Amino acid sequence: MRIGEISVAGILALFSIYLMIKSAELPIGYIRGEGPGGGAWPFWLSAVMLICCGVIALNWWRGTSPPSQSDEPMLDAFGWRTLALVGGGLVVFVALISVVSMYGAIGIFLFYYMRFLGRHTLLLTLPVALITPFALFFFFEGAMQISMPQGMPFTQPVFDLLYDVIY
């Protein structure tokens, strides 16, 4: 945790510097007759962020913050596995939206999570993974009139069928 805390503070300090540089693309001072320049607000806020990172580093050096006093690893094997399976599953879920549509991706994600991570039976997993996308389709597309991504063209016949039900 100790190394992690200073590493995170370092990354955030670099990000703050990047934000300062990007903000400075617009004027950061006071322009007579126009008020503060467009970049002033984010620039000075990023500068405060950088100072905060300095203070966090100082607290780390003095050992006053709880993570700086801890010798535990940031994540143990279970933690990394959870992050990979859950976080990775989410990344794949979002990537699949452009391929099999929002609803298709939801079905696949629910099946993956409940069957492989939750170890639920097929009797529970399949109905949930199949009914939820349809219920969400009729709620969003029918009731709320909000269109979700439909993925690649091969999904179109299914959507045509479902739209026939709505309209």
Added chain:
Amino acid sequence: MEILSYLVDGLLLALQPINLGLIVIGVSVGLFIGAMPGLGSVNGVAILLPITFLVPPGSAIIFLAAIYYGAMYGGAISSVTLGIPGASTAVATTFDGRPLALQGRASLALVTAALASFVGGSVANVLFTLFAPPLATLALSFGPPEIFALMLLAFATFVGLGGDDIAKTVFSICIGLVFASIGFDQISGQPRLVLFDISGFLHGIGFIVLAIGVYGIGEMIWTIEQTRGEVTTTTPRMSVAGMISDTREAVRRGWKGTTIGSFLGFFVGVLPAAGATPGSLMAYGVAKLVSKTPREYGKGSPDGVAAPEAANNSASTGAMLPMLTLGIPGSPTTAILLGGMVIWGLVPGPQLFVNETEFVWGLIGSFYISNFAALLINLAFIPLFIWMLRMPFTVLAPMIFVLSIIGGFAATRDMHDIWLIVIFGLGAFFLRKFDYPLAPAVLAIVLGPIAEPTLRQSLLLSSGDPSIFFTRPIAGPITIIALVLIFLPALKFFRRNKSTESS
């Protein structure tokens, strides 16, 4: 007496079968729309506006007002049960509502939210009925310096009273404000902070993207990792006796927050461009400020649920006031209602109370009826919401992830934002590991779009002289209180050091 007679007429109008039916339908629809992550009253009112052309204008506005009320109640439901704020107005409800749910006290959190919302709505209705025209005039005396001072006060309560690391809290507020400034500079119209030159940043980062990322994704992964997948949420109790006991506890432990939220929320709601979100966040901050046990906030304090819930309902009614009396909408939802009124041929403004008496008092009467209907319908649905929490966590967790992603898309309609939600979620998970408080960042991204323009307009008014925040009669005291709160931790630090040296 004249007001009372108008009010009775208004109540009778709202109680006509068609209007009563519309109120029940509107509240129920609003409740479910508000409970859906990413959807709020603004979506409900906007989507259902065309339907209202089928009924007379009086009934139409009553229907829309009922949806507005229902959605305000509904926002608390996803904050408590899923830990994701259903709308920006319910962000502060998550701070204490979610911890209560994790302790198996979801029923207490939902009952507290429902009662506080009812009281907030009722107080606002009475204030609206009695003081509509003079309050509208007073609200107009709030210029950019006063509104910026209020924003500063909201941030200051987090710095001065947060039990977290001050440097990390300030960092969190600043990063939220910087994220809020991404997109276009509101004054010069130039692109600003287009990170890594990705065009998706041109439309900025919405509050909902950060909130869903932090609460829907980051918080969930953190919970799964911390509990080793065995989430220790105690099974929520649900029985008539339990509800009665929760009601008693909600009244006993939530009355202070409810009182603060009801009055503060109404006043902030009345201010043009403020609305229910700053109202609820400020009510939370002030309730924490005056509490004898501020450390309980964020860990499951009923007052922490009551204050924002009372405030957001109260502010929703308050936001109707400038809309009806001056024609200035106080929130995005009232802006749509205003549009609806114009389409129906009604002209909002001071003359509305004179020329369209029946319409105005029918609407005010419907506020009372809608508020009561929302309480009853909300309480009736609590068992359903509690049932959701009884689902195994390995079913509930993927459902929350799915609702986060689909709700995020519904709100922004952009895949770029969906990727941002995932990135923010993973980032929030790591920041949470190192004790960075994330609620201030969410607060800041909500208030940033109000804080920056009001600061710049104020400095423009004073030709760059910051004393404008101290010399004006309303802005001055608020700014001084905010600065005291900001420097409170430093004062405490020096006093602690001094006492250590002397001992």
